[in-house]
Amino acid sequence: MMKKSLFLLLLSFSAFCQPDLKLQEESFDFGTIEEGIQASHTFSVQNTGNQPLIISNVRPSCGCTTPDWTKSPIQPGGKGTIMATYNSQGRPGAFTKLITIETNIQGQSKSLTIKGFVGPKVEKVYTEEEKKNSPKVTFERATYNFGKIEAGQTIRQKLKITNTGKSNLKISGIQSGCHCVEYTLKKPELLPGEFTEIEFLYKPTNQGEQNDIVTLATNDITSKDQVVNFKANVVQGFGSGNILNTGASPSPFK
DSSP, X not given: OHHHHHHHHHHHHHHHSSOOEEESOSEEEEEEEETTOEEEEEEEEEEOSSSOBOEEEEEXXXXXXXXXXXXXXXXXXXXXXXXXXXXXXXXXXXXXXXXXXXXXXXXXXXXXXXXXXXXXXXXXXXXXXXXXXXXOEEESOSEEEEEEEETTOEEEEEEEEEEOSSSOEEEEXXXXXXXXXXXXXXXXXXXXXXXXXEEEEEOOOSOEEEEEEEEEEESOSSOSOOEEEEEEEEESOOSOOSOEEESSSOOOOO
């Protein structure tokens, strides 16, 4: 009887000693957006529990939505964010997408919803003067071939970009359809002649030859295709574990 009472006491104690996730809003309506827009919205979250909250994963219902979220533990009373970016390119009409939040909270599941309507793309005609004074994205390299890597391995890659145009370059978002790329952007706005580095963590999920495209959304009106290609041959099992490589051309297997 005493053991049972102790078990119930511990169970009750553990139920009260855990984080709790409170969402400021559970859905967001973008309204009508133009096709081709990378529509982003940031949701605010708060840990109303008494233990650190860890958002371990955020899973969108389709490849058209790219999430980003607070990776570090959110302390009791602290706040974090979850950003959802919807790629409207080639997706006209109404959309409703579910985003599932995975945390360290026992027995609790949370989700977010984004919705809206993608209208026709309006092709803006720019004058020669506007093109002349536009910012311009210049990549140090546009293709990275990592060669043979092991399934589950993560590659760290830094990408240098320079604004070679005549006005401020604004980087409003970065998209990857494979959900296998995370990034850290040091400076979202560059003066003419200024450069920055974007650090990518690339972890392809499929085996075989991979060609994953990362797209930048900027205010550069002179370049339609602002993309970087990540290529790799993903193989199963070399017994090397999960290796993190740094450099322009990582070669984990010689």
